[in-house]
Amino acid sequence: MTNSRPTSAFHAANADPEVTERLIAALDAQAANPGVRGLRAWAHTHLAAQPGERAVDVGSGTGSETRVLAAAVAPGGVATGLEPHPGLRAVAEQRAADAGSPARFLDGDALALPLPDADLDVVWCERVLQHLSDPARAVAEIARALRPGARVALLDTDWATFVLHPAAPEVRPALAAVTQGTAATPDAGRQLAGWLAAAGLTVDELGSDVLVHDPHSVSWPIVHGLGTAALGRNLITEEQRDRLCADLASAAEQGAFLLSVTMFAVIAHRPR
Numbered sequence: 001m002t003n004s005r006p007t008s009a010f011h012a013a014n015a016d017p018e019v020t021e022r023l024i025a026a027l028d029a030q031a032a033n034p035g036v037r038g039l040r041a042w043a044h045t046h047l048a049a050q051p052g053e054r055a056v057d058v059g060s061g062t063g064s065e066t067r068v069l070a071a072a073v074a075p076g077g078v079a080t081g082l083e084p085h086p087g088l089r090a091v092a093e094q095r096a097a098d099a100g101s102p103a104r105f106l107d108g109d110a111l112a113l114p115l116p117d118a119d120l121d122v123v124w125c126e127r128v129l130q131h132l133s134d135p136a137r138a139v140a141e142i143a144r145a146l147r148p149g150a151r152v153a154l155l156d157t158d159w160a161t162f163v164l165h166p167a168a169p170e171v172r173p174a175l176a177a178v179t180q181g182t183a184a185t186p187d188a189g190r191q192l193a194g195w196l197a198a199a200g201l202t203v204d205e206l207g208s209d210v211l212v213h214d215p216h217s218v219s220w221p222i223v224h225g226l227g228t229a230a231l232g233r234n235l236i237t238e239e240q241r242d243r244l245c246a247d248l249a250s251a252a253e254q255g256a257f258l259l260s261v262t263m264f265a266v267i268a269h270r271p272r
Helices: 017-032 034-047 064-073 086-099 135-145 172-181 188-198 220-232 238-253
Strands: 054-058 078-082 104-106 120-126 146-165 202-212 258-269
Touching (some): 017 034, 034 064, 054 135, 064 078, 064 086, 086 104, 135 146, 146 188, 146 202, 188 258
Parallel strands (some): 120 146
Antiparallel strands (some): 146 258
16 A cells, blocks of 8 residues: 555554554554444455455455454465555554464555465455555456455445534535545545456445444544644634534533444455
């Protein structure tokens, strides 16, 4: 993922320990979300990794799904996580060792997979393409590495579906600009099937889930950061930022706070 926006925290160059700790915390929080858990379970069911198969997790992060794949392809199979960020890769290796998982992890770029043609049975790629300025190229790379009949699961967010409520109507465009401006391809979720078809793969299943955050355990640094970012870009005034934060805090006390975004998943295969 070395071609992601320099501003992306997941860029391999952002190896500062403090940044890495924030990334780990964010990935762990996302993994705990019921919507993420549900969509991952749906995707793994339809991907149906089997014992003895070769599986790769492109952009494996902390390695949670690489470990799932490793368990599915055992015995006799191999599951490898490709992750360019050295801090995340180190965490993935440690967590796999602690769990007794045979999952292994390598440095790898989604735009130039270190794999021969027609080498894999299964590929998993979750929330990677939104960080790339040329995601179609990455999907073509995945297609190149698949054997005939091999399967792929792509999961990604569509930031145009982001909702933060309550927010005054005049503030909503600023929030949309901030959330969509943090990803190189913010509408990646809706484009997954098209990229797969363009790469010569057959789309088999489409799924989605709305990731709704618990109004009783709001991550206020993230929420306040959105308002601060909008203010810093001169999209809203300081008064509007303060009002936004006050309205959200009041809504949270009443259980009326809402933060959600839609994530999509697509399963496809390489024709025989």
